[in-house]
Amino acid sequence: MRNAIKLMVGLFLIIVSAVGCSSQALPLEGQFSQIAVGQTDATEVLALLPERGMLHSAEAVSVYNKKGWSRELGMVKFNSTDSLANRKIYVQTRSRVTVPPFTTENLQVFIQSVIPDELLDEPYENDLRKHQAILKYCRESLAADLGPFREDQAGIALAGLARTALKEADIYLADRPRDGYQLLTEEGFAFDHSVLGSSRLRLIQDSQNIFTVVVLCSDLVDPVSNW
Secondary structure (H helix, E strand, O other), X not given: OHHHHHHHHHHHXXXXXXXXXXXXXXXXXXXXXXXXXXXXXXXXXXXXXXXXXXXXXXXXXXXXXXXXXXXXXXXXXEOOOXXXXXEEEEEEEEEEEOOOOOEEEEEEXXXXXXXXXXXXXXXXXXXXXXXXXXXXXXXXXXXXXXXXXXXOHHHHHHHHHHHHHHHHHHHHHHHOHHHHHHHHOOOOEEEEEOOOEEEEEEEEXXXXXXXXXXXXXXXXXXXXXXX
């Protein structure tokens, strides 16, 4: 029945997408795009981000924003020696009514991180194994970075969606190694997440030891099976 519903509203989804009603950047989205891992220091990060919704720890900052049916979580982990951003994590969900009571749910995950040299220098049997190791490191770093902010239930919930997306993407990637090359393309590695719907995973090498992981998910959801 769910597939039938998707077919029924497919044309409507195309029209809505063409209108571009969700194309406008959210507040934290624009601010986090200005933070460059390995270049932006703690002082610059704090000047960029709003104090409202911000939590601090000794070496990290977390910001949460909710606006209408949109939610954003951003975290920055700083290097203890020079206070430069060592990793930034941005998670966004958006909901919009498609055909009442059905909604289209969208998830965006961006993780830019310095990858340790020892991980990059491992003698991997092929590029896919190396890429999987980088993805695993970023997923585990997301969990670790949440540690100082474990009392923030709103942030934990949003980060949980990101971890779910990354974990299942890794499973699909392991099952379809011949498609692993798609990770490095602009379109990314396509897979159908069991909960989050149509999804894509992309890995971008920004410099010798800095990589960005991107996950995009979208699904048509009814009131019973929402995310």
